[in-house]
Amino acid sequence: MAKKKLFKLLLFKVTPYNLNKLIFSILKIRILDDKLKTKMINKVVKDAAEALQGVSSGMTLMVGGFGLSGIPENSITELVNLGVKDLTCISNNAGVDDFGLGFLLQNKQIKKMISSYVGENAEFERQMLSGSLEVDLIPQGTLAERCRAAQHGIPAFYTPAGYGTEVAEGKEVREFHGKPHIMEKAFEADFAFVKAWKGDHAGNLIFKGTARNFNPNMCGAAKITVVEVEELVEPRALDPNFIHIPGVFVQRIYQGKNYEKRIEQRTVRQI
Amino acid sequence: MLDKNGIAKRIAQEVKDKYYVNLGIGIPTLVANFVRNDIEVEFQSENGILGMGPFPFEGEEDPDLINAGKQTITALPGASFFDSAMSFGMIRGKHIHLTILGAMEVAQNGDIANWKIPGKMVKGMGGAMDLVGSAENIIVAMMHTNRAGQSKLLKECTLPITGVKCVTKIVTNLAVLEIVDDKFKLLERAPGVSIEDIQNATEGDLIIEGEIPEMKL
Numbered sequence: 283m284a285k286k287k288l289f290k291l292l293l294f295k296v297t298p299y300n301l302n303k304l305i306f307s308i309l310k311i312r313i314l315d316d317k318l319k320t321k322m323i324n325k326v327v328k329d330a331a332e333a334l335q336g337v338s339s340g341m342t343l344m345v346g347g348f349g350l351s352g353i354p355e356n357s358i359t360e361l362v363n364l365g366v367k368d369l370t371c372i373s374n375n376a377g378v379d380d381f382g383l384g385f386l387l388q389n390k391q392i393k394k395m396i397s398s399y400v401g402e403n404a405e406f407e408r409q410m411l412s413g414s415l416e417v418d419l420i421p422q423g424t425l426a427e428r429c430r431a432a433q434h435g436i437p438a439f440y441t442p443a444g445y446g447t448e449v450a451e452g453k454e455v456r457e458f459h460g461k462p463h464i465m466e467k468a469f470e471a472d473f474a475f476v477k478a479w480k481g482d483h484a485g486n487l488i489f490k491g492t493a494r495n496f497n498p499n500m501c502g503a504a505k506i507t508v509v510e511v512e513e514l515v516e517p518r519a520l521d522p523n524f525i526h527i528p529g530v531f532v533q534r535i536y537q538g539k540n541y542e543k544r545i546e547q548r549t550v551r552q553i
Numbered sequence: 554m555l556d557k558n559g560i561a562k563r564i565a566q567e568v569k570d571k572y573y574v575n576l577g578i579g580i581p582t583l584v585a586n587f588v589r590n591d592i593e594v595e596f597q598s599e600n601g602i603l604g605m606g607p608f609p610f611e612g613e614e615d616p617d618l619i620n621a622g623k624q625t626i627t628a629l630p631g632a633s634f635f636d637s638a639m640s641f642g643m644i645r646g647k648h649i650h651l652t653i654l655g656a657m658e659v660a661q662n663g664d665i666a667n668w669k670i671p672g673k674m675v676k677g678m679g680g681a682m683d684l685v686g687s688a689e690n691i692i693v694a695m696m697h698t699n700r701a702g703q704s705k706l707l708k709e710c711t712l713p714i715t716g717v718k719c720v721t722k723i724v725t726n727l728a729v730l731e732i733v734d735d736k737f738k739l740l741e742r743a744p745g746v747s748i749e750d751i752q753n754a755t756e757g758d759l760i761i762e763g764e765i766p767e768m769k770l
Contacts, residue, residue, distance in 0.1 A: 348600045348637070349623035351616055374637070401676030402623075411674070419675065422599065423641025423683030430638040441645065442686035446664075446717035449682060479617075491617035491634055492601045498636040526636075543616040549624040550611045 322517050325485040325535045330360035333508045333534045337473055339366045344429065344474040344500040345373035345383060349546045352493030353382045356510045356538040357475040362389055370394040372469055374425060374496055376406045381544050398422035421449060424466050426496060431468035432503035433531065438467045471504035481511035482520050485529030502531030510538035555726045555743045560694050562587040562770050564653055564724050567692055568594055575599060575684060577654030578622045580694040584653055597649055599640050599680040604632025621680065645687045652688040654681065656695050658710045661757035663720040663732040665693065666712035678715060685716030697725035697754045704756035706737055727751050729768065736760050741768045
């Protein structure tokens with residue numbers, strides 16, 4: 283009985299009209315595939331070495347991460363391999379002695395740090411006190427917004443953060459809504475090193491948990507944005523509805539490897 | 554006199570239903586342990602989470618899930634993650650109702666100093682300047698005096714300040730005080746603490762009006 287119904291249904295479907303429609307839709311797909319569909323821009327590079335081509339001494343680099351969470355481990359290692367010196371690093375923190383930006387500090391590759399908090403690093407302290415390392419401490423929200431401003435083509439903005447403190451020294455003050463604000467400028471950087479969780483060949487990115495932090499804000503905030511991902515996936519593997527950063531902000535993307543993802547303050551619940 | 558947990562317990566009473574709250578490092582972190590569980594509250598950590606939960610159980614620590622103190626945490630139902638610019642957008646945009654943070658000094662006009670001691674290694678202000686620069690409801694959690702026994706509630710801050718005229722309330726081991734007309738108005742005494750004890754431990758000008766009740770904890 284059911285078989286008979288199905289047969290009838292099939293028979294009904296195959297009319298000249300339906301057939302036409304079917305042929306047309308197959309044709310349409312073929313036309314789209316061959317002629318109309320533009321190719322995705324492929325940002326994939328082979329490895330960290332290729333991704334960091336063009337990095338040289340004296341450059342200003344943005345480095346994503348908060349503490350040791352979400353730091354671009356592979357790119358940092360490659361910076362050590364390259365041995366480039368006199369770097370200015372814009373990064374919320376400066377790593378710890380034996381991890382993250384601490385590697386570059388040990389190697390004396392950093393001339394200046396622009397950060398909001400640098401308390402976890404003895405080598406940092408030594409170099410800062412000896413005067414060999416220049417340090418510019420700025421409020422965390424201002425740091426993030428100066429990245430975002432660079433990303434969005436906004437040259438400067440006003441913020442209440444730091445008004446009346448030494449952070450405001452030498453900066454323009456303007457009153458808005460009866461409250462004083464200081465002017466802060468967008469960063470200018472040569473390279474941004476970002477770590478994402480997943481990324482596709484087009485450079486579309488998704489971040490995980492609080493490893494997101496400054497990473498999205500640094501994408502497109504420098505002349506060249508280099509992204510390393512835990513999982514480099516095929517185009518279409520990421521749902522466009524859930525992309526955190528569109529590939530337009532990314533120049534190079536590569537599959538990172540051997541992630542250590544060290545925990546800085548392991549804290550657990552007491553039962 | 555209160556210990557750190559006592560201070561946190563008293564501050565927890567200031568956390569109201571439907572509040573988004575930013576907790577600083579130190580005593581403020583403890584406040585989460587004492588918030589009534591019959592109200593709806595979400596904690597923000599400025600590195601990029603709303604709906605922060607307690608520390609994870611051993612073995613469940615996630616390097617991609619930490620708080621602003623770099624401690625491993627958990628995310629509660631309804632939690633969300635976001636980038637640093639958006640996080641401080643919430644703070645600057647006054648979407649966070651209450652900020653609780655520690656301090657080295659508070660002046661009677663509401664100035665706060667909590668980031669730098671001249672001559673010592675400067676670690677940085679982190680998000681403190683953004684928080685005190687924008688938040689409208691700032692409660693300071695601290696000891697009334699420093700280790701040398703000197704008052705931390707002063708006429709003027711002696712340390713480099715973090716923000717100007719921003720503190721609304723101070724909860725110490727001795728008292729609850731409010732900034733009113735550029736003075737410290739005494740609201741409550743800690744259990745077993747006399748007004749005289751508070752006067753002796755406060756360098757700034759105190760307003761003492763009427764009966765000063767003991768804290769209910």
